[in-house]
Amino acid sequence: MSRDELYGGLGFNEFSSKSFLTETLPRLNVNAGARVLDLGCGTGPGSCFLAALGYRVHGIDVIPDAIDKAREIAAERGLDIKYDVMDVCHLPHEGKPYELIIDGYCSQGIVTDKDRAAMFSGVKARLASHGYLLMSCSVFEQHRETPETQVVDEATGKVFTAFDGNDLWDGDTETCYNRFYVDPLRPGAGPEDFDGTILVNGVWFIHRRRYRTPENLRTELKSHGFTVLEQSGEVMENAICTHQGYGEPQSLDHEMGEIRCIQANTAGSEQSTKCSSAGVR
Numbered sequence: 001m002s003r004d005e006l007y008g009g010l011g012f013n014e015f016s017s018k019s020f021l022t023e024t025l026p027r028l029n030v031n032a033g034a035r036v037l038d039l040g041c042g043t044g045p046g047s048c049f050l051a052a053l054g055y056r057v058h059g060i061d062v063i064p065d066a067i068d069k070a071r072e073i074a075a076e077r078g079l080d081i082k083y084d085v086m087d088v089c090h091l092p093h094e095g096k097p098y099e100l101i102i103d104g105y106c107s108q109g110i111v112t113d114k115d116r117a118a119m120f121s122g123v124k125a126r127l128a129s130h131g132y133l134l135m136s137c138s139v140f141e142q143h144r145e146t147p148e149t150q151v152v153d154e155a156t157g158k159v160f161t162a163f164d165g166n167d168l169w170d171g172d173t174e175t176c177y178n179r180f181y182v183d184p185l186r187p188g189a190g191p192e193d194f195d196g197t198i199l200v201n202g203v204w205f206i207h208r209r210r211y212r213t214p215e216n217l218r219t220e221l222k223s224h225g226f227t228v229l230e231q232s233g234e235v236m237e238n239a240i241c242t243h244q245g246y247g248e249p250q251s252l253d254h255e256m257g258e259i260r261c262i263q264a265n266t267a268g269s270e271q272s273t274k275c276s277s278a279g280v281r
């Protein structure tokens with residue numbers, strides 16, 4: 001498989017959060033040369049993009065093979081990027097701060113409240129007082145909840161939403177479950193041996209993602225001490241955040257005070273509204 005095929009046919013240079021970064025970076029008060037942490041960098045498309053713009057990039061990922069590949073690609077491109085195998089839930093709290101912390105579809109894979117709290121705590125500890133967290137993550141679009149997509153577990157009466165073929169979404173916790181298959185690396189282990197497995201109508205599922213609604217994502221970020229300056233994207237998948245713990249929040253090129261939500265429609269036009277945070281379900 002070619003490298004471009006690995007990236008859904010888009011190609012290594014066309015990673016999912018590229019347009020968000022391209023539009024956002026010129027609006028921020030962050031100079032080239034600033035320190036950037038790329039959470040869950042994978043093989044490094046975002047890290048390479050940022051390093052080519054002159055940022056000093058540190059990419060981390062929990063998969064050693066991804067980091068090996070990322071190092072190889074950076075070397076091929078003559079880019080000086082520091083890569084480490086590291087779990088975003090175990091970021092060292094001590095160390096030089098980063099002016100930018102990038103989440104390119106990594107945090108959506110951090111499922112439990114405990115792990116998410118650990119991740120946000122590390123991000124907070126390492127985000128510079130004048131820095132930004134730029135988040136891109138899949139969100140749950142509420143129009144998917146219809147009578148046709150409802151799945152009721154006969155044993156418990158609990159209701160799920162079916163989506164993307166075999167997946168289930170639990171609206172109470174905003175957790176996505178995939179069908180459970182035996183792990184080839186642990187052939188003797190059954191579903192009861194894994195955390196986050198559930199039985200629904202006789203079929204085992206395992207938790208894989210946290211797809212929040214945009215509103216609940218804002219509330220979660222706020223509960224961890226972040227200020228969401230702006231949410232944007234076709235389904236509000238992008239967020240620009242600062243951390244409240246360090247003096248005055250940074251501003252963007254618009255009036256601060258209320259969060260601005262910019263939703264692009266498929267025709268390319270944008271609708272801008274002021275949004276509030278509601279309680280997490």
Ligand SMILES: C[S@@+](CC[C@H](N)C(=O)[O-])C[C@H]1O[C@@H](n2cnc3c(N)ncnc32)[C@H](O)[C@@H]1O
Pocket residue numbers: 015016017039040041042043044045046060061062063066086087088089103104105106109110
């Ligand atoms: C959807 S990929 C995105 C990769 C890259 N950021 C991009 O934009 O193409 C999510 C990445 O997060 C990494 N990841 C998942 N959980 C992680 C964790 N706990 N710590 C570090 N990386 C993690 C995965 O290994 C994967 O490379």
